[in-house]
Amino acid sequence: MTTLKTMEARLQAQSALHFFPYTGPEYGVAAPRIAMLGEAAHGPAPAGQNRSFVRSVVRTALDESARGMKGDHWIRYIRNIEAMLGGREYGAPERCWQKLAYAVFFQRIKTNPGDEHTPEDIRRGREAFSALLDILAPDYLIVWGQALLKNGWLPREGLTTLEASLPVYVYAAHPHTLIWECHHPSRDFSYRTEHARWLAVQKTAAAGDRTV
Numbered sequence: 241m242t243t244l245k246t247m248e249a250r251l252q253a254q255s256a257l258h259f260f261p262y263t264g265p266e267y268g269v270a271a272p273r274i275a276m277l278g279e280a281a282h283g284p285a286p287a288g289q290n291r292s293f294v295r296s297v298v299r300t301a302l303d304e305s306a307r308g309m310k311g312d313h314w315i316r317y318i319r320n321i322e323a324m325l326g327g328r329e330y331g332a333p334e335r336c337w338q339k340l341a342y343a344v345f346f347q348r349i350k351t352n353p354g355d356e357h358t359p360e361d362i363r364r365g366r367e368a369f370s371a372l373l374d375i376l377a378p379d380y381l382i383v384w385g386q387a388l389l390k391n392g393w394l395p396r397e398g399l400t401t402l403e404a405s406l407p408v409y410v411y412a413a414h415p416h417t418l419i420w421e422c423h424h425p426s427r428d429f430s431y432r433t434e435h436a437r438w439l440a441v442q443k444t445a446a447a448g449d450r451t452v
Contacts, residue, residue: 242377244268250375256367260291261343261376262298270339272379274325275372279387280346280357288349298342313426323431324422324438330431343372345388362393369394373414380441381417385424403444406437418445 244267251260259281267273287293301314309315322334345365346357357365373381388394389409398412409419420441423434 242268247375254371254375256347256364256371258291258347258364258368259294259344261341261372262295263341263376264338266338267341267376273341273377274339274380274382275341275343275376275378276321276382276384277369277372277388278342278344278384280348280350281344282350282353285349285351288351293349294342294344298337302337317426320425320429320431324425324429324434327435327439341376341378343368343376345369345393357393365393366395370413373411373417378417380445381419383419383421386421389421403440406441406444408441408444 244263244265247263247268251257261275264270281288281294281297283293283297290296297314298318301312301318304312305315305318318337319330321340322328322336323330325336326334328334345368346361347364347368348361383389383394389396395411400410400412402408402410402418407421409421410417411419418441420438422437423429425431425434
C-alpha cells in the first residue's frame, strides 16, 4: 500500500494540482480509503497563491471544532461529515478526519460567489481530478453537491452509473474508486438521512464484488 510520505511526494511533484488536498495522518493505512471532493476554495485573492490553503482551512476548522467552537460555516461542515459517516449525533467526538482526504476540483480560488468558471478552469480542474484519483487512490470518493456532475465540469466520458437512486458512479479509467454524489453538508443537511444512504452505497460496492 502506498504510504502517506510517497503520496505527499507525488502531490508536490504534480503540476496539475495548485491546491494540495488535506490528507489525514492515517489516510495512507485507512481501509477503506475515503476521499472527498468539494467544488472550489473560497477566499481573498492573496490566499489563492498558497498551495496549502485548502489544508489550512480544514485543519483550522478541525482545531476549532475540537475546542467546542460553534457557528462557523466550516465547523458545521466538519461536524455534519463526522455525523454522516459515523452515524453519531451531531457534535459527538469523532476521529474520522484522521483517515479522510479532502480536495477541491477547481484550482483557482473563488473570490466572489458569482464568479464564472472559465473553460480553462474546467480543463485544469479535470487534470487535477485525474491526478488526485491516481495519487490518493481512494476506494470511495464523496462528491459534495450536484454541481460538479450536473454542470458537466466532471468529465462524463467513461462514466458508468451503478445505482441512480443514490447516485453512485464509476469511471472506466479508475475502476476501483466508487464515486458517490452526496447532498452538500453545509446547509439543509440531514446527517441521519445521508448516513442511511452512505450505508446503501457501501452495500452497492459489496454487491458488485468491489475491493473496498
